[in-house]
Amino acid sequence: MEKGNTEFVNGESVRLSKRQKVGRHCRRFWWLHLIIFIAVTLVIVLPVVYVGYPNIAQHDINKSSLNVTAQSTTDPAPDSMTLNLTSSLVTHSSYHPTLRAFNATVYLPDSDIPLYSFATPEIGTASSGVEEHIFQRVQLPNPDEFARFSVIVAQNETVTLYVKGKGGLKLGALPETHVTYNTPSTISGLNGLKELVVTNFTLLKTAYSNGTNAVGTIAINNPSVLTLAMGDVTQNQFVDGIQISNSTLPNFTLLPGNNTYPIYFTTNETATLQVLKKPQYQCGLLNVDIKTNASIYNGQEIPYFTQALQSATLTTELNLAPALNQAGLGFVLGKGCSS
Known part of the structure; x- marks a missing residue:
């Protein structure tokens, strides 16, 4: 009789069935199966959490936009102004993460010269229609570029700007990830x-x-x-x-x-x-x-x-x-x- 296929019960040798052999194997090597299970789980889950999830988050950020619903420029100076801005988020994502506060810089579409920068507040639930409010004194590091922007606003019915920066994103129990913003923002012109x-x-x-x-x-x-x-x-x-x-x-x-x-x-x-x-x-x-x-x-x-x-x-x-x-x-x- 083959070794490993029998078992002694009450002093007698008994041939094991296939199910019994599997059960005995599992009892003897449960720790090995646990290790294999954990390893396979990590192989599947870790790429999803640390690769797939950030990629999905960045994709949804890339597809979002901002619609400026109100903006005032008060107390102007040649190199600064007080900005009071309300914008509405436009997104078609089924996920509604928390967007951490970050420093945003605004550019014209055809330029890498910054118009101005401001600190954005945290958005608790980033769903379509949620509003963001900015009320800050902002500096104009490139007055000539801001003048060019002002001329574009004066002459056109609508104007598109790009809000750029990097910030944290947190969705539920998943670990926080970081995304890069290059978000179009549309504003009506004069x-x-x-x-x-x-x-x-x-x-x-x-x-x-x-x-x-x-x-x-x-x-x-x-x-x-x-x-x-x-x-x-x-x-x-x-x-x-x-x-x-x-x-x-x-x-x-x-x-x-x-x-x-x-x-x-x-x-x-x-x-x-x-x-x-x-x-x-x-x-x-x-x-x-x-x-x-x-x-x-x-x-x-x-x-x-x-x-x-x-x-x-x-x-x-x-x-x-x-x-x-x-x-x-x-x-x-x-x-x-x-x-």
Whole structure:
């Protein structure tokens, strides 16, 4: 009888069945099977935890984006500003991890020159629609690049930026992993500030000490979600290349939506009369081009706001007839236009 296939029971040799032999083997070598089981489990689980899980996390981060729902720039300086930003996360991932706080840097899509950096807060549950709020003083390390960005915002309907950085990600009981952010962020732009209207234009009987001799109201539609504190904005007005006035928008803060602001003019009466002699303008309805001189905040020019406004082609119609008639100057209008 083969050794290992029998067992002595009550002093007699008994041939073992296959199941009994397996059972005896397991009893004798349980420790070996346990080691093999643990080893196989680790071979399967460790790559999933330390390779598959980080790869899935990075993939989902790569597929996510940010939608800016509100942004304000206040207390501007040539090399800094106060940023108040609200953005909404867009993701289609079925996982909702915790995103640790990290230092984010913002870039234009075609550039490796940073616009500004800020500290992001931790997001407890990174699901689609969750909002992130930033309220910080940020430095502008490259003012020329930020001015270029401001011009792009002024001219376009939408603008895409990229938020870059590295931060931790934690999902449930799994170990924390690290991901790299290169996340697109979409923000609505000013689209050229195309809707601009001057109303309530009035000639003053007595000029102010600073030379202001006319006042009015300017209505501006801001199609973006941006609030921009620009300070005192000075501009020149032209008709067919002839400068007829300069103006100031004091303490000007551009708000989202439709807004009205007081505007103060110093008109060049000689140039205005020259324009009114042209047949197309004899009734006082002028096609006016507006060119920005500067944005001044706390006594300092803010170059990125100046350049943004200068890049926009601002035009409006200005009807001088009511103001001229009210001031008793209707006689300068053409025949049939004074009433």
